[in-house]
Amino acid sequence: MAEPKTNELMEKIVSLCKRRGFIFQSSEIYGGINGFWDYGPLGAELKRNVRDHWWRAQTQYREDVVGLDASIIMHPKIWEASGHTTTFSDPMVDCKTCKGRFRADQLDSTPCPVKPSKMVCECDGEKTEPRAFNLMFKTYVGPIETVDNVAFLRPETAQAIFAQFQNVNACARQKVPFGICQIGKAFRNEINPRNYTFRSREFEQMEIEFFIRPDEVVQKIAGNVATYADGMDTSAPQANWGWELWHRHWVEERLKWYESIGLGRDTLELYWQEKKELAHYAKACVDIQYKFPFGTQELEGIAARGDFDLTQHQKHSGKSMEYFDEEAKAKYVPHVIEPSAGVDRLVLALLCNAYTEDTVPDEKGKPETRVVMKFHPRIAPIKVGVFPLLKNKPDLVKKAKEVRDLLRPHMTVFYDEAGAIGRRYRRQDEAGTPFGVTIDFDTLGEKPELLDTVTLRDRDTCKQDRVKISDLVPLLLQKVR
Amino acid sequence: MAEPKTNELMEKIVSLCKRRGFIFQSSEIYGGINGFWDYGPLGAELKRNVRDHWWRAQTQYREDVVGLDASIIMHPKIWEASGHTTTFSDPMVDCKTCKGRFRADQLDSTPCPVKPSKMVCECDGEKTEPRAFNLMFKTYVGPIETVDNVAFLRPETAQAIFAQFQNVNACARQKVPFGICQIGKAFRNEINPRNYTFRSREFEQMEIEFFIRPDEVVQKIAGNVATYADGMDTSAPQANWGWELWHRHWVEERLKWYESIGLGRDTLELYWQEKKELAHYAKACVDIQYKFPFGTQELEGIAARGDFDLTQHQKHSGKSMEYFDEEAKAKYVPHVIEPSAGVDRLVLALLCNAYTEDTVPDEKGKPETRVVMKFHPRIAPIKVGVFPLLKNKPDLVKKAKEVRDLLRPHMTVFYDEAGAIGRRYRRQDEAGTPFGVTIDFDTLGEKPELLDTVTLRDRDTCKQDRVKISDLVPLLLQKVR
Numbered sequence: 001m002a003e004p005k006t007n008e009l010m011e012k013i014v015s016l017c018k019r020r021g022f023i024f025q026s027s028e029i030y031g032g033i034n035g036f037w038d039y040g041p042l043g044a045e046l047k048r049n050v051r052d053h054w055w056r057a058q059t060q061y062r063e064d065v066v067g068l069d070a071s072i073i074m075h076p077k078i079w080e081a082s083g084h085t086t087t088f089s090d091p092m093v094d095c096k097t098c099k100g101r102f103r104a105d106q107l108d109s110t111p112c113p114v115k116p117s118k119m120v121c122e123c124d125g126e127k128t129e130p131r132a133f134n135l136m137f138k139t140y141v142g143p144i145e146t147v148d149n150v151a152f153l154r155p156e157t158a159q160a161i162f163a164q165f166q167n168v169n170a171c172a173r174q175k176v177p178f179g180i181c182q183i184g185k186a187f188r189n190e191i192n193p194r195n196y197t198f199r200s201r202e203f204e205q206m207e208i209e210f211f212i213r214p215d216e217v218v219q220k221i222a223g224n225v226a227t228y229a230d231g232m233d234t235s236a237p238q239a240n241w242g243w244e245l246w247h248r249h250w251v252e253e254r255l256k257w258y259e260s261i262g263l264g265r266d267t268l269e270l271y272w273q274e275k276k277e278l279a280h281y282a283k284a285c286v287d288i289q290y291k292f293p294f295g296t297q298e299l300e301g302i303a304a305r306g307d308f309d310l311t312q313h314q315k316h317s318g319k320s321m322e323y324f325d326e327e328a329k330a331k332y333v334p335h336v337i338e339p340s341a342g343v344d345r346l347v348l349a350l351l352c353n354a355y356t357e358d359t360v361p362d363e364k365g366k367p368e369t370r371v372v373m374k375f376h377p378r379i380a381p382i383k384v385g386v387f388p389l390l391k392n393k394p395d396l397v398k399k400a401k402e403v404r405d406l407l408r409p410h411m412t413v414f415y416d417e418a419g420a421i422g423r424r425y426r427r428q429d430e431a432g433t434p435f436g437v438t439i440d441f442d443t444l445g446e447k448p449e450l451l452d453t454v455t456l457r458d459r460d461t462c463k464q465d466r467v468k469i470s471d472l473v474p475l476l477l478q479k480v481r
Numbered sequence: 482m483a484e485p486k487t488n489e490l491m492e493k494i495v496s497l498c499k500r501r502g503f504i505f506q507s508s509e510i511y512g513g514i515n516g517f518w519d520y521g522p523l524g525a526e527l528k529r530n531v532r533d534h535w536w537r538a539q540t541q542y543r544e545d546v547v548g549l550d551a552s553i554i555m556h557p558k559i560w561e562a563s564g565h566t567t568t569f570s571d572p573m574v575d576c577k578t579c580k581g582r583f584r585a586d587q588l589d590s591t592p593c594p595v596k597p598s599k600m601v602c603e604c605d606g607e608k609t610e611p612r613a614f615n616l617m618f619k620t621y622v623g624p625i626e627t628v629d630n631v632a633f634l635r636p637e638t639a640q641a642i643f644a645q646f647q648n649v650n651a652c653a654r655q656k657v658p659f660g661i662c663q664i665g666k667a668f669r670n671e672i673n674p675r676n677y678t679f680r681s682r683e684f685e686q687m688e689i690e691f692f693i694r695p696d697e698v699v700q701k702i703a704g705n706v707a708t709y710a711d712g713m714d715t716s717a718p719q720a721n722w723g724w725e726l727w728h729r730h731w732v733e734e735r736l737k738w739y740e741s742i743g744l745g746r747d748t749l750e751l752y753w754q755e756k757k758e759l760a761h762y763a764k765a766c767v768d769i770q771y772k773f774p775f776g777t778q779e780l781e782g783i784a785a786r787g788d789f790d791l792t793q794h795q796k797h798s799g800k801s802m803e804y805f806d807e808e809a810k811a812k813y814v815p816h817v818i819e820p821s822a823g824v825d826r827l828v829l830a831l832l833c834n835a836y837t838e839d840t841v842p843d844e845k846g847k848p849e850t851r852v853v854m855k856f857h858p859r860i861a862p863i864k865v866g867v868f869p870l871l872k873n874k875p876d877l878v879k880k881a882k883e884v885r886d887l888l889r890p891h892m893t894v895f896y897d898e899a900g901a902i903g904r905r906y907r908r909q910d911e912a913g914t915p916f917g918v919t920i921d922f923d924t925l926g927e928k929p930e931l932l933d934t935v936t937l938r939d940r941d942t943c944k945q946d947r948v949k950i951s952d953l954v955p956l957l958l959q960k961v962r
Contacts, residue, residue, distance in 0.1 A: 021547075021652030027556030029644055029798040033622065033632070036554055038645055041540075041547035041653050041661075048536070048550075055529070059522075060893055066502075066522035069529075071683045072666060073517055073618075075508030092624060101624045137554075139618045139634070141514065141682065143573060143582045143672055151514070153620070153634075163510055164519055171502030172522050173897070173908075180522075185553060185666065191624055201622065202552045317510040409962075412541055416654070427654075481890075 010293045013355050014196060016371065020430055022046065022351060023197060035193030035201030037344070042431055045381035045412060047204075047347050050261070051183050053378060054206045054341070057257055058181040065179040065208060066172045070160030072185060073141065073151050081316035082159050082309065084152075089132035090191055097125020103191045104130040135188045137201075153187035158338065161209040162309045165321060165334075176323055176334050177237070177246065179210035183343070195294050197344045204343035210250065211334035213325065214307065215242040221328050243283055243335055247304045250339050251286050254300060258288070262376030267353055269296055281308035288341075290349040299349055300341035307333040350379060354432055360462050363422040373432030374460055377480040383411035384476060385428040389440040391417040400439040403454065403469060407437075410473055411480055425457065434459045435476060443469075491774045494836050495677060497852065501911055503527065503832060504678060516674030516682030518825070523912055526862035526893060528685075528828050531742065532664050534859060535687045535822075538738055539662040546660040546689060547653045551641030553666055554622065554632050562797035563640050563790065565633075570613040571672055578606020584672045585611040616669045618682075634668035639819065642690040643790045646802060646815075657804055657815050658718070658727065660691035664824070676775050678825045685824035691731065692815035694806065695788065696723040702809050724764055724816055728785045731820050732767050735781060739769070743857030748834055750777055762789035769822075771830040780830055781822035788814040831860060835913055841943050844903040854913030855941055858961040864892035865957060866909040870921040872898040881920040884935065884950060888918075891954055892961055906938065915940045916957060924950075 017023040021040030025032040039047050058065040079085045091104040107127075137153040140146075154160070161168075161180045168180050183206045193200050218225050222240035234249040241249070251270070258268060271287040278285055283304040289296045310321040310333045322331040354373040362368045377383065384407055388400035397417060404415045414433065416424045421438060428436055436457035442450035454472070455464040467475065498504040502521030506513040520528050539546040560566045572585040588608075618634040621627075635641070642649075642661045649661050664687045674681050699706050703721035715730040722730070736746060752768040759766055764785040770777045791802040791814045803812040835854040843849045858864065865888055869881035878898060885896045895914065897905045902919060909917055917938035923931035935953070936945040948956065 018648070019652060021649065024645055024648045026552040026554075026641075027559055027644055028648065029794060029800040030556040030558040033552075033554070033556045035622070036552040038552055038641060039550035040645070040649060041549065044548040044550040044663075045540070048548075052533075059526070061889060063896060067525040067529075068522065069520035069525040071507040071514075071517040071519055073507075073514070073668075073683055075511040075514045077511040078508055133624050137620045137622075139620045141516070141618075141670065143614050143670070160507075160519060163508055164505055164521070167499075167505045167509065168502065168521060171500060173899075182525075187554070189622065189624070202554055313510060319510040408542060415544060418654075 006293045009352075009355070010196070012371075013293070013351055016355070016373075016430065017043070017351060035190055035199075037197045037200055037202075039347075042381040043347070046350065046375070046379060046432075047343060049379040049381070050343060050346055050350070051204075051206070053261060054257070055181070055183060057260075058179070058208060062179075064174065064177065065181050065210070066168065066174065068161055068164060068168060068180050068182045069184065070157070070164065070182060072154050072187075073139070074154060074160060074163070076151055077316055078159050078163055078313075079136065079152055079155075081312045082162075083312070084136060084155055084159075085134070088136060088155055089134045091130035092133045092191060093127040093130050095123060095125045095127055097123040101191065102127075106192055133191065135190065137187045137189050155188050156186050156340070157182045157184045157205045157207045158209060158340065159309070161207065162313050162321075163317075165209075165211070165310060165313075166319070169323065176325060177210065177212040179208050181206070181208040183207075195292070195297070197348050198292070198294075198297060200344060203345075205340060206343055207338065207340045208250075209309075210246065210337040210339070211323070212241075212243060212246050212337060213328070214332055214335050217325065217328050217330060217332055218242045220330070243304045243306075243337065246337050247284055247286075247302065250302050250337050251288075254288060254302060254339050254341075258299075260376075261350070261379050262374075263290065263349060263353060267291060267349075268299075271298075279305075279308075281306050290345075290352075292349065292352055297345070298342075299345050300339060302337070302339045305336045305338055307335050309336060310334065350375065363420070370426055370429055372429040372459060375432040375434070377434040380432050380434050380480070381412065382414045382428070382431055382433040383480045384413055384435040384437055385424065385433050386413055386415045387421060387424050387436060387438045388417050389421060389438055395444055396439055396441070399443055403437060403439060403472070406469070407472065407476070410477055425462075429459055432459070434479070437472065438464075442466075487774045490833075490836070491677070493852075494774070494832055497836070497854075497911065498524070498832060516671055516680075518678045518681055518683075520828075523862040524828070527831065527856070527860060527913075528824060530860040530862070531824060531827055531831070532685075532687065534742060535738070536662070536664060538741075539660070539689060543660075545655065545658065546662050546691070547649065547655065549642055549645060549649060549661050549663045550665065551638070551645065551663060553635050553668075554620070555635060555641060555644070557632055558797055559640050559644055559794075560617065560633055560636075562793045563643075564793070565617060565636055565640075566615070569617060569636055570615045572611035573614040573672060574608040574611050576604060576606045576608055578604040582672065583608075587673055614672065616671065618668045618670050636669050637667050637821070638663045638665045638686045638688045639690060639821065640790070642688070643794050643802075644798075646690075646692070646791060646794075647800070650804065657806060658691065658693040660689050662687070662689040664688075676773070676778070678829050679773065679775075679778060681825060684826075686821060687824055688819065688821045689731075690790075691727065691818040691820070692804075693722075693724060693727050693818060694809070695813055695816050698806065698809050698811060698813055699723045701811070724785045724787075724818065727818050728765055728767075728783065731818050732769075732783050735769060735783060735820050735822075739780075741857075742831070742860045743855075744771065744830060744834060748772060748830075749780075752779075760786075760789075762787050771826075771833075773830065773833055778826070779823075780826050781820060783818070783820045786817045786819055788816050790817060791815065831856065844901070851907055851910055853910040853940060856913040856915070858915040861913050861915050861961070862893065863895045863909070863912055863914040864961045865894055865916040865918055866905065866914050867894055867896045868902060868905050868917060868919045869898050870902060870919055876925055877920055877922070880924055884918060884920060884953070887950070888953065888957070891958055906943075910940055913940070915960070918953065919945075923947075 022043035024038045026036035140149045141151045225242040226240045269289045273285040285303040287298040288300040314321040354375045386404045388396035438455045445451035456467045457464045503524035505519045507517035621630045622632045706723040707721045750770045754766040766784040768779040769781040795802040835856045867885045869877035919936045926932035937948045
């Protein structure tokens with residue numbers, strides 16, 4: 001089958017997301033609100049699986065990362081220290097004719113208020129000089145709206161980690177190098193939210209701040225600082241790693257993680273920022289990009305940020321951010337490697353990556369086109385569908401419900417008895433459910449040798465195997481975990 | 482041991498929460514921000530376990546509830562429809578002397594700005610008349626701060642569920658009665674945040690809107706509407722249940738759930754709101770309260786809200802909220818039972834409930850006082866500590882790390898080799914880790930019959946059993962799931 005065209009493909013994905021309950025427009029019944037999205041039943045489970053898998057990869061499978069769950073509204077001085085108050089802005093211009101406000105760098109791709117069907121300011125009116133527009137959402141905390149009470153919705157989760165570095169360090173029984181990770185919402189008042197959920201105003205981040213020794217401390221302790229060479233194994237941390245090796249380590253770790261949820265390396269592109277693109281304090285930054293139908297775009301940035309953030313907070317708070325390193329017998333402000341990923345972007349990438357149209361035989365062997373969401377079983381919203389072959393046979397229904405109850409403590413199960421079995425399979429194909437269990441007359445012993453067996457259908461191959469009910473739990477757990 | 486006095490107990494809990502990394506003040510290095518809290522490594526895991534357990538209880542173990550994950554900022558008309566714009570306010574007065582602003586109904590328990598050590602407006606100055614102060618945090622979406630661009634941080638998660646009722650209904654393959662659940666942050670600009678994390682400005686909710694048939698439809702289909710009698714079994718839904726039975730069902734379900742995470746019925750109190758306390762549209766409301774050291778306070782409210790919310794949104798959006806009931810051959814706006822719980826309050830209740838001081842023999846048999854957090858294993862942040870008896874014996878350390886790697890895919894593990902074994906136990910007691918596994922010389926075969934066995938210590942009894950390493954995973958999984 002020919003690859004559908006890009007826009008057409010994106011339209012199909014968006015349509016399926018609404019129809020099957022992955023993603024809805026926020027406040028749709030009131031005409032929506034630009035840049036805000038809701039996750040429906042399947043989307044909420046998908047997102048939850050992504051978060052869980054990421055959290056466990058850091059805090060459970062690693063010994064050197066602990067979690068944090070900080071508030072969205074923080075003290076405004078946090079954003080002075082981080083630089084967001086002064087520099088987190090986009091350049092904007094106003095059109096003196098249509099009164100529209102546009103990002104100066106996106107003037108040619110923004111709908112004109114006068115002719116909204118045109119993706120450009122059509123009135124050609126005179127524009128004001130660009131002015132900086134801060135992207136943080138502002139609010140007031142407490143009963144009085146004064147300058148003293150201004151607060152912001154965090155534009156990133158990272159700063160809470162820096163602000164709480166000493167509290168976590170005091171309790172976590174960790175030694176540098178170690179990391180703190182966090183998942184949570186962040187907000188940016190984007191002028192032009194776009195590309196579906198990709199650039200939205202409310203979004204979720206998964207961030208790790210991994211604190212390491214400054215290179216000079218590594219040099220002192222290990223006698224040298226390892227340098228990276230192509231093909232080097234960066235999976236097992238070594239005492240002589242400086243920022244460069246730790247940075248490579250995290251790039252590799254994160255690629256492995258994406259692979260573990262079904263985004264193979266062929267679906268991703270690494271973009272190494274050039275020196276001139278880097279922030280003045282950054283030593284390196286790699287973007288992990290996914291090839292979306294609307295273009296290759298960033299899922300995650302992995303930056304070597306030096307000691308910039310902790311030093312800024314030390315300066316602005318007057319509180320020491322130094323760490324005493326027993327082995328080095330020295331105090332220092334740790335340096336940081338920051339793998340920072342967007343949950344909503346990743347969910348969108350997973351939806352795009354899963355969306356497949358193929359041709360399979362229907363129940364009568366006639367080829368038919370189906371839509372199937374080929375999620376990795378680990379992140380699939382529903383792990384297994386359970387189907388009695390026929391709805392009107394009480395014994396089949398009873399047995400099917402027993403199987404459902406057997407599986408349910410271990411994974412998400414969808415029980416469905418309505419309609420032809422082929423249609424029930426197709427529904428689960430669209431939901432991305434990797435396995436289907438069908439209870440038929442052989443299960444009940446019509447063929448005595450098949451008593452208490454079921455068919456186990458594979459979503460991608462449509463192949464069906466006969467499996468003992470008693471084998472189902474371990475067999476499926478092995479595939480979905 | 483005598484029960485510690487209330488304030489003293491609360492102080493001990495707050496101190497432990499900071500010291501062990503359950504809860505930190507948000508933005509502490511900048512002096513904090515009143516009403517906002519962060520969860521440290523242990524607190525983040527505890528909260529995560531609570532959320533997971535709740536979510537799975539609704540969406541995985543029940544067949545009639547699906548999830549939703551909606552945005553925090555929604556269209557402002559949502560709050561007009563719900564009534565929050567006009568009525569979600571507290572009465573406030575200003576003191577003309579000290580310029581403090583106080584809740585009119587809490588004048589006698591609010592710190593005076595002039596003498597903050599006094600929990601009352603001390604200056605005794607003349608007060609203004611009470612005025613309504615809306616508790617929603619306000620912000621502006623988009624680049625221009627105009628009335629048209631005002632938006633609010635949601636003061637509750639419930640309204641998104643109502644607003645998305647038809648979208649979910651269209652995709653979820655459910656029939657009324659069914660529910661939609663959501664976990665997420667909500668914000669209330671409380672004048673006087675207090676009682677630690679209990680009344681904060683940013684908090685998390687776990688809400689279910691359970692949609693049921695109006696009583697007259699039940700009557701039509703089932704021929705009667707069941708009425709509640711004391712001691713009735715409300716666990717298995719019946720066709721003739723009206724709102725009263727469904728309400729009882731959910732009260733019972735929620736109590737069972739609290740019990741399943743260690744809050745037994747003796748720790749809770751049910752408060753049935755009196756008719757005069759109910760909102761005009763509400764038919765009944767029960768508060769599930771916990772006996773906090775600072776007083777008995779609400780963890781969850783379970784309200785029978787009729788069709789108020791859906792009808793309001795139907796009116797304000799002009800979109801139908803009617804459901805077509807195939808069995809009744811009728812259209813109606815479903816009625817609602819709403820179990821609405823606070824995550825942070827529950828976490829605080831679990832911390833208070835877990836905090837225990839007892840006397841146990843130390844390693845030399847001498848009685849010593851210990852602090853132990855007796856969390857239910859299901860919600861304990863760390864499930865098992867793994868300890869080599871001695872740090873300086875490579876064989877013990879190697880074996881202990883093997884045990885850690887064996888357990889890690891299944892649960893959170895804390896590996897600790899530093900310090901005397903007794904001190905390591907105590908540290909995990911304070912963290913609330915229910916099990917401790919110690920690898921000693923017998924594990925290595927010093928007594929050949931004990932080869933590949935470990936001691937398994939129970940946090941609460943301090944009892945140690947000898948267990949085969951190969952039995953550990955199933956044995957522990959059975960206890961922590």
